[in-house]
Amino acid sequence: MAKEIERKFLVANDDWRAFVTSATPMRQAYVVLMHDRSVRVRTKNGTTAQLTVKIGQNSLVRDEFEYPIALDDAEEMIALAVGNVIEKVRYTVEHHGFVWEIDVYEGAYQGLVIAEVELREESDAPSLPHWIGREVTGDRRYSNQALATEKLQQDVLYGLPN
Amino acid sequence: MAKEIERKFLVANDDWRAFVTSATPMRQAYVVLMHDRSVRVRTKNGTTAQLTVKIGQNSLVRDEFEYPIALDDAEEMIALAVGNVIEKVRYTVEHHGFVWEIDVYEGAYQGLVIAEVELREESDAPSLPHWIGREVTGDRRYSNQALATEKLQQDVLYGLPN
Numbered sequence: 001m002a003k004e005i006e007r008k009f010l011v012a013n014d015d016w017r018a019f020v021t022s023a024t025p026m027r028q029a030y031v032v033l034m035h036d037r038s039v040r041v042r043t044k045n046g047t048t049a050q051l052t053v054k055i056g057q058n059s060l061v062r063d064e065f066e067y068p069i070a071l072d073d074a075e076e077m078i079a080l081a082v083g084n085v086i087e088k089v090r091y092t093v094e095h096h097g098f099v100w101e102i103d104v105y106e107g108a109y110q111g112l113v114i115a116e117v118e119l120r121e122e123s124d125a126p127s128l129p130h131w132i133g134r135e136v137t138g139d140r141r142y143s144n145q146a147l148a149t150e151k152l153q154q155d156v157l158y159g160l161p162n
Numbered sequence: 163m164a165k166e167i168e169r170k171f172l173v174a175n176d177d178w179r180a181f182v183t184s185a186t187p188m189r190q191a192y193v194v195l196m197h198d199r200s201v202r203v204r205t206k207n208g209t210t211a212q213l214t215v216k217i218g219q220n221s222l223v224r225d226e227f228e229y230p231i232a233l234d235d236a237e238e239m240i241a242l243a244v245g246n247v248i249e250k251v252r253y254t255v256e257h258h259g260f261v262w263e264i265d266v267y268e269g270a271y272q273g274l275v276i277a278e279v280e281l282r283e284e285s286d287a288p289s290l291p292h293w294i295g296r297e298v299t300g301d302r303r304y305s306n307q308a309l310a311t312e313k314l315q316q317d318v319l320y321g322l323p324n
Contacts, residue, residue: 031215032194032201034244039194039201039215051229053193053201053213055242063242065235067213073227080217080225082196 004054004064005119007126008142010133016102016115019093026088029081030148038145041069041077049074083149084108098126109147166216166226167281169288170304172295178264178277181255188250191243192310200307203231203239211236245311246270260288271309 028042037055044050049071056062078085087106092099098117105112114136117126136142190204199217206212211233218224240247249268254261260279267274276298279288298304 031217032196032199034194034196037194037242037244051213051215053239055193055239063238065231065239067229067231069227069229076225077215077217077227080199082199 004062005122005124006116007119007135007137008139009115009117009128009135009137011102011113011115011131012133013131015131016091016093016100016129019095020091020102021094022092024090026090027078027085028144028148029078029085030083030145031077031081033082033145033149040144041074041081043071043074043078047071051077081148084147086144086148093129095129096127098124100129105147112147114142166224167284167286168278169281169297169299170301171277171279171290171297171299173264173275173277173293174295175293177293178253178255178262178291181257182253182264183256184254186252188252189240189247190250190306190310191240191247192245192307193239193243195244195307195311202306203236203243205233205236205240209233213239243310246309248306248310255291257291258289260286262291267309274309276304 024044025046026042026044027046028040030038030040031051032039036057037053040052040054042050042052049069051067051069051074053065054062055064085107086109088103088109089106091102091104093102094100098119100115100117102113102115105114115132119126140146186206187208188204188206189208190202192200192202193213194201198219199215202214202216204212204214211231213229213231213236215227216224217226247269248271250265250271251268253264253266255264256262260281262277262279264275264277267276277294281288302308
């Protein structure tokens with residue numbers, strides 16, 4: 001079991017694209033979903049897949065268990081999913097010792113771009129790249145659960161304040 | 163992905179004990195639970211563990227995906243489970259070409275004994291051993307979900323009719 005500690009931001013501009021070290025197309029969906037826990041299936045590059053159990057209400061720290069699974073299983077579970085199937089490309093960028101993941105959404109959420117940085121401990125204070133926008137850590141509109149289960153949210157797409 | 167097709171019965175007496183071919187102590191609990199799907203963790207013999215995703219409302223046939231996981235992960239997920247932890251010993255008995263699993267519950271459900279037979283197809287008609295009692299296939303009081311999440315049910319324990 002791993003503790004997942006991450007901060008999440010909108011992105012102010014495209015300057016991050018000059019620093020990309022990897023790009024991974026992903027499809028993901030929830031197999032089971034409760035208010036404080038979920039099981040998600042995700043495929044990467046259309047070639048590998050994983051099943052992830054996340055437990056915990058704290059948006060900054062959650063228990064996470066992850067297992068590789070067969071691609072066929074993943075596709076079958078995606079077809080039986082709860083809510084929307086999310087398609088996005090995940091880019092990585094390194095900045096002052098931290099790896100940033102920039103998710104560029106496709107499909108219904110085309111136009112949405114979210115950057116996440118994984119922390120080693122809650123007290124970590126990563127230097128914020130200049131292309132980072134408003135922090136949305138803990139804003140449930142930007143949670144994968146909300147994106148997967150709620151109707152298209154215009155305020156999410158256009159980054160409007162509350 | 164496997165299709166799980168099974169019939170479930172109460173047990174009329176202890177005569178099955180003479181034919182036991184294996185006995186496996188199990189602990190299990192639900193990690194996530196919705197009305198038509200669940201993710202369950204189970205340990206066997208205190209040495210191995212598996213994570214099982216079941217999807218589908220039909221009590222006779224369900225989609226089932228099962229993965230071996232580390233025992234430590236299983237114990238951590240059991241500690242974070244939804245509802246009760248179920249402890250039981252699963253015995254197997256072969257009868258006219260079908261394997262019967264007899265679950266003898268411990269803890270809160272001590273006294274409850276349920277026999278299940280897995281079918282290859284829905285039309286299979288296994289010969290019923292003489293020690294088999296009332297069929298409870300589809301009776302949700304005897305589902306693992308009900309046992310895991312509801313208060314002790316006296317009607318389940320003592321096999322009362324509706």
